[in-house]
Amino acid sequence: MKKKIGIVVLAAAIGGVTACTSTPVGQQNAAPVTTTSVDVPAPTTVVVTEFVTSTATIPPKVVTDPPKAATRIDNRIGYGPLKMGMTLAEVEATGLVGTTLVEADSARCWVSSQVLVSKNFGLVRITLPAEARTSAGIGVGSTFADVKRAYPAAKEYRDGFSAPVDEKVSYAFVGPASVEHFADSDKVLSIKLSSRDADCSMALI
Template sequence: MNLEEELGRLLHDDRLDVPARPGATEAVVAGARRVRRRRTAVVGGVTAVALVASGWGVSALGGSLSLPTVDPALPSTTPTAPTTSATTTTTATPAGGATVTLPPRTVVETVVVTVTQGPARPSVGYGPVKLGMSEQELVATGLVTPVPGGECAAFTWTSDPGTVNAVLVARGRGVVRIKLPTGRQTSAGIGAGATLAQVKAAYPAGELTQSGSYQVLMPGDAGWMYVFVVEAERVVEIRMQRPTADCAQQGEQR
């Protein structure tokens, strides 16, 4: 008898049969169900832990999940403690409900100040004595001496006290008339003793008045003129003065 025949005989031997215990089938099925329930519980617990760690809210194990709607285009935000700053910040709430803090903005205010200046006074005169300067400024030069006057404050040259009404100061207008001291000349070289022809050659734009003076209105916005007092065709006095008739009673304003 070979090996296969021996195995066949043993398998068919009635003495090897093991009778089944009553209720064995039901016990096996119940055990299989318990194993399946334990596996389901373990898988559900692991899933819940993973969802909680990821920030998702679970309403009930084995129930429905409540998941928030998140816009993937928005950056994540981390809560921070409130801070106080002098810089103005702006917040915006785009679609999706997340609040985004915009960069600080600096507001620059520009204030424009308009300064209104009074009428410019000409920087012309005899040395430091200028047309338009106040009486206080005139006295501060130390070149003049006050003398009794009339409607205007009158001064003589300290170095030439015989020159009557050498400098006159009108109220609210300052110095309005400057008479050149004896021996002084204009910038064109005209002084006392010059002929009328010489004056006209140096100042061709002038005009001879009926009173015998030759007046030259200076160009520009300075508002002043030369007055050459002429007698017998020669210059006897030279004045720098305003074109208006200020202090007329203190000498002819021609």
């Protein structure tokens, strides 16, 4: 009896091992599974650049600053701040003639050694300072030959030579007094700017 039991136990043990190592029935009949690797490309980012052309209308600038005083440009012929045609008040406002102006010709004119002012025509004569020179380089001490070279239109008159600056104003190059005719070697003693519109006495001009 003992031998038979041992055989049965051994058989059962062998059967259990067999049962543990055998392939299940369901898996023996299943179809093989095939795995395929597919390369999926990385997503591509597309950037769309759009150029838009538009016309902008810029509104006009609004000026809010207070208006400034206008600056007068005085292009009249003259010497420094003294300009031909200035009124008596304008001449005095330059501060160049002081209080030396006196009435003349029955109050038609005001005169000094520097200027002559007409009530009707304004400043009609300016006597240039001794150191002054014209734009052509003529000054006190120049000869009348120099004057005629610098101003071909210059003409002799009672006090020297006169040369036109424009249609209304002339230079007066004054020479030595008490001569009937001025030689080329005679020298300029003074220079004046004179207006043809002057209504003051010729002796004052």
